[in-house]
Amino acid sequence: MADGPTINTIAARAGVSIASVSRVLNGLPTRQETVRKVMAAADELGYVRNAVARSLKSRRTHQVAFAMADVGNPAYLAMLREIQPVLKAAGYRLVLHSTDAVAADEIDVLRSLGERYVDGLIMSPLRVTDAHLETLAAARAPVVIIGQVPEGTPVDNVRADSRTGVRLAIDHLYALGRRRVAMVNGPLDTVPGAARGAGYREALEAVGLPYDEDLVQIADFYRPEGRRAVAELLARRPDVDALMCANDLIALGALDVLRDAGRRVPEDVAVAGMDDTDLAAASWPSLTSVSLGSAERGRVAAELLLERLNGGEREPRRVTVPPRLVVRASTAGEGHCAEGRSAEGRHAEGSGA
Amino acid sequence: MADGPTINTIAARAGVSIASVSRVLNGLPTRQETVRKVMAAADELGYVRNAVARSLKSRRTHQVAFAMADVGNPAYLAMLREIQPVLKAAGYRLVLHSTDAVAADEIDVLRSLGERYVDGLIMSPLRVTDAHLETLAAARAPVVIIGQVPEGTPVDNVRADSRTGVRLAIDHLYALGRRRVAMVNGPLDTVPGAARGAGYREALEAVGLPYDEDLVQIADFYRPEGRRAVAELLARRPDVDALMCANDLIALGALDVLRDAGRRVPEDVAVAGMDDTDLAAASWPSLTSVSLGSAERGRVAAELLLERLNGGEREPRRVTVPPRLVVRASTAGEGHCAEGRSAEGRHAEGSGA
Numbered sequence: 001m002a003d004g005p006t007i008n009t010i011a012a013r014a015g016v017s018i019a020s021v022s023r024v025l026n027g028l029p030t031r032q033e034t035v036r037k038v039m040a041a042a043d044e045l046g047y048v049r050n051a052v053a054r055s056l057k058s059r060r061t062h063q064v065a066f067a068m069a070d071v072g073n074p075a076y077l078a079m080l081r082e083i084q085p086v087l088k089a090a091g092y093r094l095v096l097h098s099t100d101a102v103a104a105d106e107i108d109v110l111r112s113l114g115e116r117y118v119d120g121l122i123m124s125p126l127r128v129t130d131a132h133l134e135t136l137a138a139a140r141a142p143v144v145i146i147g148q149v150p151e152g153t154p155v156d157n158v159r160a161d162s163r164t165g166v167r168l169a170i171d172h173l174y175a176l177g178r179r180r181v182a183m184v185n186g187p188l189d190t191v192p193g194a195a196r197g198a199g200y201r202e203a204l205e206a207v208g209l210p211y212d213e214d215l216v217q218i219a220d221f222y223r224p225e226g227r228r229a230v231a232e233l234l235a236r237r238p239d240v241d242a243l244m245c246a247n248d249l250i251a252l253g254a255l256d257v258l259r260d261a262g263r264r265v266p267e268d269v270a271v272a273g274m275d276d277t278d279l280a281a282a283s284w285p286s287l288t289s290v291s292l293g294s295a296e297r298g299r300v301a302a303e304l305l306l307e308r309l310n311g312g313e314r315e316p317r318r319v320t321v322p323p324r325l326v327v328r329a330s331t332a333g334e335g336h337c338a339e340g341r342s343a344e345g346r347h348a349e350g351s352g353a
Numbered sequence: 354m355a356d357g358p359t360i361n362t363i364a365a366r367a368g369v370s371i372a373s374v375s376r377v378l379n380g381l382p383t384r385q386e387t388v389r390k391v392m393a394a395a396d397e398l399g400y401v402r403n404a405v406a407r408s409l410k411s412r413r414t415h416q417v418a419f420a421m422a423d424v425g426n427p428a429y430l431a432m433l434r435e436i437q438p439v440l441k442a443a444g445y446r447l448v449l450h451s452t453d454a455v456a457a458d459e460i461d462v463l464r465s466l467g468e469r470y471v472d473g474l475i476m477s478p479l480r481v482t483d484a485h486l487e488t489l490a491a492a493r494a495p496v497v498i499i500g501q502v503p504e505g506t507p508v509d510n511v512r513a514d515s516r517t518g519v520r521l522a523i524d525h526l527y528a529l530g531r532r533r534v535a536m537v538n539g540p541l542d543t544v545p546g547a548a549r550g551a552g553y554r555e556a557l558e559a560v561g562l563p564y565d566e567d568l569v570q571i572a573d574f575y576r577p578e579g580r581r582a583v584a585e586l587l588a589r590r591p592d593v594d595a596l597m598c599a600n601d602l603i604a605l606g607a608l609d610v611l612r613d614a615g616r617r618v619p620e621d622v623a624v625a626g627m628d629d630t631d632l633a634a635a636s637w638p639s640l641t642s643v644s645l646g647s648a649e650r651g652r653v654a655a656e657l658l659l660e661r662l663n664g665g666e667r668e669p670r671r672v673t674v675p676p677r678l679v680v681r682a683s684t685a686g687e688g689h690c691a692e693g694r695s696a697e698g699r700h701a702e703g704s705g706a
Contacts, residue, residue, distance in 0.1 A: 007375075022360075022375045063448070063470075071433060071434050071437045071438075074631075080424060080449075081424050081425045084424045084449065084451050085424075085451070088451065093448050093449075093450070093470070094448065094450075095416070095446050095447065095448050096433075096437065096446075096447045096448070096449045097446070097447075098437050098438070098441065117416075252635060255637070259637075278427075278632060279631060279632065279635040282605060282632040282635045283635050283636065283637060284608070284612075284636060284637035
């Protein structure tokens with residue numbers, strides 16, 4: 001930026017005095033023709049954005065950014081619902097980024113902090129790479145990361161604990177007398193899949209049940225994939241009496257398949273999900289689910305950032321929001337009928353007006 | 354603003370030269386002590402924000418705001434999911450406001466356009482008052498309103514048509530042979546309640562069914578309120594064979610009550626909701642629902658705004674997104690069991706880790 005355009009180069013390009021350029025850039029009363037010339041020259045030289053950026057550099061913008069992986073994902077939306085009012089109450093506008101979980105996009109957002117269009121950033125990256133860490137180290141504004149970061153990363157960090165979350169659910173299923181507890185997990189090469197798989201093994205060990213590979217089925221984190229995986233699992237192991245599903249969408253797929261197969265939930269097979277989305281309470285039977293505290297993670301992240309923005313000089317903090325088991329009818333209910341068809345079996349769209 | 358602080362008054366307050374103030378405000382290399390003095394003086398005089406604002410006035414900020422009534426409402430989130438990628442693709446950042454449906458908040462957002470922190474605004478007000486219209490007329494940046502505005506309002510406007518939406522659902526229920534079609538509506542003094550009530554009357558007339566006040570029940574737009582209203586309605590009129598519910602949450606409440614009462618859905622009573630939220634497909638039986646095109650309204654609003662930002666001088670446009678009936682098992686299914694308990698009857702929360 002030191003080699004970039006200055007008031008002098010703009011004045012030369014515009015053919016006006018340095019004083020005129022200064023007046024225009026400071027918004028002081030100036031002849032319209034002069035304003036036009038200066039702005040055109042500044043534009044051509046790429047000056048004004050930098051000038052504004054520099055001016056903002058020592059100023060508050062009263063804006064904070066939240067960069068989430070996916071604007072359609074209920075877990076991020078639950079964070080957003082908490083972040084927005086906390087920032088609003090503190091007088092900040094919220095700038096929203098959706099990075100589509102693309103690392104390059106996330107790194108662009110971190111780099112753009114140099115433009116000082118916000119005073120701080122909350123980011124929820126899918127996974128933190130070395131490139132993230134380098135850019136974070138050079139970040140020009142406070143950053144709070146929601147998610148896993150390597151030990152020692154000098155940044156405020158809020159994380160979930162899905163591993164313990166799986167244990168809560170398995171303990172609950174075991175306490176209900178279930179002994180053939182299968183796991184329908186997401187892909188093991190994803191951060192959540194790996195953590196949930198580890199939690200499953202630990203939980204079985206803790207209650208004294210053997211780990212049986214035959215009771216593990218992998219699915220993508222969506223309902224149709226959940227259906228396919230559970231159908232395969234049931235064909236192979238019709239004796240399962242409980243299904244621990246790695247998220248609510250997989251669990252909804254499990255309910256579909258069990259209904260079609262005439263298996264009662266929870267009498268024959270208990271079902272637990274994870275994330276405790278709005279869908280869990282809307283399903284029938286309503287779905288027992290592990291809350292990973294998305295809302296609370298959002299709130300804590302916003303509060304940590306506000307502390308920094310209020311000048312708090314302190315060591316980076318790491319906060320783990322504990323999981324919580326929300327028990328509903330799919331594990332603890334009774335008398336649910338299993339006949340009928342799957343919930344999505346009959347979709348058809350009528351015509352509009 | 355003409356009487357506000359100038360470079361001269363800042364220089365006097367800071368005890369530095371006018372040239373120094375100019376250098377600082379333009380981000381040119383300056384001694385740190387001078388920067389500190391000038392910034393402190395500018396702060397005290399309230400200068401710099403205006404200077405930045407003025408500078409931005411003739412610049413693009415590459416930011417667009419979306420002001421929604423409630424960051425937790427699925428209909429607005431559906432809009433957000435479409436608005437965000439359209440703006441991102443066009444190179445705009447999204448600033449998010451949640452106004453809590455408070456008119457004064459909405460008007461503040463409109464007024465703040467004068468600060469030119471964004472290039473344009475998409476707003477979804479709950480209802481447009483005279484104060485909105487006055488502020489809109491003076492707005493300093495292009496605005497697109499999602500919602501109803503009075504005829505002749507000189508602003509781009511995208512609207513739903515819930516009245517026709519109700520008709521689509523009633524036509525469908527009538528075609529299925531239902532003749533005692535009740536309406537569980539929201540409060541009649543809300544814009545959606547009034548429109549849906551009018552749609553119900555029109556729809557009955559169109560298919561030749563008499564309007565019977567006894568078949569109309571009013572509830573707030575939430576599930577527990579829906580439950581209470583449907584229980585009252587069924588007690589009064591056990592002969593109803595279809596329920597048109599003014600939104601999906603009321604319809605979920607209706608499913609709860611019908612289940613508890615041992616009435617089969619749809620054999621005994623068909624149920625239709627409105628808004629076609631994610632909950633409709635998650636419920637069981639899955640819920641027939643009228644989509645009011647939230648996603649499409651968001652997309653169209655973003656496109657109209659981009660047209661304006663790209664310099665499009667044209668008459669204000671009004672676009673009505675037609676409703677669409679999404680038929681699922683709650684009206685067109687069969688063989689669904691009605692025994693068991695309500696989906697939320699057993700909620701209990703386990704402890705965290």
